[in-house]
Amino acid sequence: MADRPVDRHAATILTGVAFVAVTxxxxxxxxxxETLDVALAYLLLVLLAxxxxxxxxxxxxxxxxxxxxxxxxxxxxxxxxxxxPRNWIALIAYLGTALVAARLLExxxxxxxxxxxxxxxxxxIARLGADSIGAPRAADALRAVESAIRDSLxxxxxxxxxxxxGGIDEAPTxxxxxxxxxxxxVLDRGVPGLLDAQGITRLRPLSQSGTGADVEGSPxxxxxxxxxxxxxxxxxxxxxxxxxxxxxxxxxxxxxxxLAHYAALALDRARLAREVEREAAExxxxxxxxxxxxxxxxxxRTPLTAIRALAWQSAADGDPRALTITEEVDxxxxxxxxxxxxxxxxANALPVRIEVNAVEDALGVVLDRAASxxxxxxxxxxxxxxxxxxxxxxxxxxxxxxxxxxxxxGHRLAPAGxxxxxxxxxxxxxxxxxxxxxxxxxPEALRGRVFEPFVSGEExxxxxxxxxxxxxxxxxxxxxxxxxxxxRPGGGSVFTLRLPAADLPPSGLPNTATIxxxxxxxxxxxx
Amino acid sequence: MTEDTSSLRVLVIExxxxxxxxxxxxxxxERATVFEAATVAHGLRLAREVRPSVIVxxxxxxxxxxxGLCESLRTWSAxxxxxxxxxxxxxxxxALLDLGADDYLTKPFSxxxxxxxxxxxVRRSTMRPVPGGDIPxxxxxxxxDLAERRVERDGAPVHLTPTEWALLAALVRNAGRPxxxxxxxxxxxxxxxxxxxxxxxxxxxxxxxxxxxxxxxxRFILTEPGVGYRFELRPSREDxxxx
Numbered sequence: 001m002a003d004r005p006v007d008r009h010a011a012t013i014l015t016g017v018a019f020v021a022v023t024x025x026x027x028x029x030x031x032x033x034e035t036l037d038v039a040l041a042y043l044l045l046v047l048l049a050x051x052x053x054x055x056x057x058x059x060x061x062x063x064x065x066x067x068x069x070x071x072x073x074x075x076x077x078x079x080x081x082x083x084x085p086r087n088w089i090a091l092i093a094y095l096g097t098a099l100v101a102a103r104l105l106e107x108x109x110x111x112x113x114x115x116x117x118x119x120x121x122x123x124x125i126a127r128l129g130a131d132s133i134g135a136p137r138a139a140d141a142l143r144a145v146e147s148a149i150r151d152s153l154x155x156x157x158x159x160x161x162x163x164x165x166g167g168i169d170e171a172p173t174x175x176x177x178x179x180x181x182x183x184x185x186v187l188d189r190g191v192p193g194l195l196d197a198q199g200i201t202r203l204r205p206l207s208q209s210g211t212g213a214d215v216e217g218s219p220x221x222x223x224x225x226x227x228x229x230x231x232x233x234x235x236x237x238x239x240x241x242x243x244x245x246x247x248x249x250x251x252x253x254x255x256x257x258x259l260a261h262y263a264a265l266a267l268d269r270a271r272l273a274r275e276v277e278r279e280a281a282e283x284x285x286x287x288x289x290x291x292x293x294x295x296x297x298x299x300x301r302t303p304l305t306a307i308r309a310l311a312w313q314s315a316a317d318g319d320p321r322a323l324t325i326t327e328e329v330d331x332x333x334x335x336x337x338x339x340x341x342x343x344x345x346x347a348n349a350l351p352v353r354i355e356v357n358a359v360e361d362a363l364g365v366v367l368d369r370a371a372s373x374x375x376x377x378x379x380x381x382x383x384x385x386x387x388x389x390x391x392x393x394x395x396x397x398x399x400x401x402x403x404x405x406x407x408x409x410g411h412r413l414a415p416a417g418x419x420x421x422x423x424x425x426x427x428x429x430x431x432x433x434x435x436x437x438x439x440x441x442x443p444e445a446l447r448g449r450v451f452e453p454f455v456s457g458e459e460x461x462x463x464x465x466x467x468x469x470x471x472x473x474x475x476x477x478x479x480x481x482x483x484x485x486x487x488r489p490g491g492g493s494v495f496t497l498r499l500p501a502a503d504l505p506p507s508g509l510p511n512t513a514t515i516x517x518x519x520x521x522x523x524x525x526x527x
Numbered sequence: 528m529t530e531d532t533s534s535l536r537v538l539v540i541e542x543x544x545x546x547x548x549x550x551x552x553x554x555x556x557e558r559a560t561v562f563e564a565a566t567v568a569h570g571l572r573l574a575r576e577v578r579p580s581v582i583v584x585x586x587x588x589x590x591x592x593x594x595g596l597c598e599s600l601r602t603w604s605a606x607x608x609x610x611x612x613x614x615x616x617x618x619x620x621x622a623l624l625d626l627g628a629d630d631y632l633t634k635p636f637s638x639x640x641x642x643x644x645x646x647x648x649v650r651r652s653t654m655r656p657v658p659g660g661d662i663p664x665x666x667x668x669x670x671x672d673l674a675e676r677r678v679e680r681d682g683a684p685v686h687l688t689p690t691e692w693a694l695l696a697a698l699v700r701n702a703g704r705p706x707x708x709x710x711x712x713x714x715x716x717x718x719x720x721x722x723x724x725x726x727x728x729x730x731x732x733x734x735x736x737x738x739x740x741x742x743x744x745x746r747f748i749l750t751e752p753g754v755g756y757r758f759e760l761r762p763s764r765e766d767x768x769x770x
Contacts, residue, residue, distance in 0.1 A: 297613075298587070301613065301634065301635070302543045302545070302546065303545065304635055305543070305545075305546050305634045305635040305636075306543065306545030306546045306548075306549055307635075308635040308636070308637070309546060309549030309550065309553070309635070309636070309637075309638050309641075310545075310549050310552070312553075312637040312638045312639060313549065313552055313553060313556070313638055316556075316638070316639060326637070329635060330635070333635055351618075353617070353618070353753070356725045356728065357728060358728035358729070358731070358732055360732060360735075360742065360743055361728065361731075361750040361752075362750070362752065363743055364743055364744060364745050364749070364750055365749075365750050365752050367743065367744050368744070368749075381743055383743060385736065385742055385743065389728070389729055389732050391725055391728065391729075395753075396617075396752050396753050397617050397752050397753035400752050400753075502725060504725060504729065
């Protein structure tokens, strides 16, 4: 059967013409023909007409030929009465046959047509699948799916977008606010949505055909946005937009759902490609960074070590300037170490060994170092030395670094004679260490940035670059703790470090297994 | 210093020329004889030929690790080994101490400190055992006699539990040398006690409270950060410029 109305009109007219063309010769030869011959001739015509012009035309032709048979070919001629009543049976039988035949033919034709359409659909989808898998770049696969959908469904615009808008190369511009809102709503709820003819947004599930034929298609819309899923994970949307209001019939909807699978796969492929690229870039950056760090570390530290050793030698020989050289070398070494560690901390590449440690161990070392590095500064420490012992989970060397940096920072700015207070205590599940000084404090404008590199140094006018606090904050974070600044009531700064605490096992401590009370200690240790 | 170092034979294994010459200069100023090597292989060979009284070993050598050298050496020699380590390399330091190195110095270091530590190591290694046990320690109000199992602080006797004795003994027998957490733990407890981190810290804290004047500013039982602990016997800290 012809698809388009024009063809169907032509076929209908042709049928009428054929009807007349067949009837005339049959009439002319009426004397020599049997009724059966005419009936069969008309039946053939009905079948042909049904095939060409559709079931309705065939049905109409069946009725017309039934009447013609009666009128022209059964006595009395040119009347609708019948001389022999038994001819009614034949006539009605004929009509029934013709109608049923027309109907059956039409259905068979329609089934054949549907099958052909399905075959074409499958062929299209298979080709699309091959295109999108074979496309050299993920973006090409997306374009292939978009144009396939556009062509198959006859829409003006088709776009496939991932759920994170930064992920696709070209961001659509100049869109209507309604479309943007619709897209956001669909991404949020995971349900298809459309902008109908009145420009109103509606979200509703679109029916999808199961195994049987379904009657529903989509409502009318100007824009249709459908979510795309891969294994129940929302990966993006496919958007259809047309310059006129349109709708998708059941077949088109089915096709859209099938193509949407490919769209989802193409989106996922694009995402995976981006991830691979990013990981490769990160690995390369990390490799380069470590290379630089190692080279700088060795090449900077080695001459520093040599200079310091020689300077000490000179100092021992009595050269007073050599002492200054060693101090400057120490400052340089510290800066190099800080720079390298800061770079590693930023990349989460600094090794951290978290162990259960006694806080007083670190405090003792810090106080010892402070006593030699800043002997004129009074450092007061407050820690409960009764039971229970203050234990924390941290990297001991890193904690030392943090405390040393905080102390140096306090010492640099505090006026001579004022003490620095170091307090360690337990608060809930945290160990809290605070370093307070009576210096000028950090101006309010800088408080939010005090742990950024090079911030506090320039403000205080000090020669030392402000990396100590940045490194301290980074180390605190690397140990799953935090460092914060607060102004000290009465003037000055309080830096508070919070770290996870640890507790003694409730069962108590084991005693040594090798020594009895009344024996001399054995050589239990290997020298 | 009063120590006679003219018979001191020092083997320096360090790949950087300038550091090596600085170390040489420091030791030669004390009239010690200095041998130099720049690689593990050369260092091992020289150690065998020269039989030094102390080895100064850098951790970062081009043809192998200090760890390998220590392991090899320790199969036939008890020569004291002083390791030169980079900053923040606690794992490396502890590993070498476990393998048989005796002490470490962090770069950049002062040559005064280097000399002091090298002398201390040599002194210990040449000490002959006193008949009847080690000499009791008496310093700054603290009295420790391992043989008699007696401890006094400012004249008052101090009672230690067996565990605390074992730990103190492990520290004192290696006075002046850092001991790793693992070494101390192995000396006092058997390894079957599982995760032992906190036990060691706790007992060290107990010892400090019993023996030190100010447990927060210990004078004898010092923390080697990230590595372990050290029992310090030096009369005063005035010659230690950096910690």
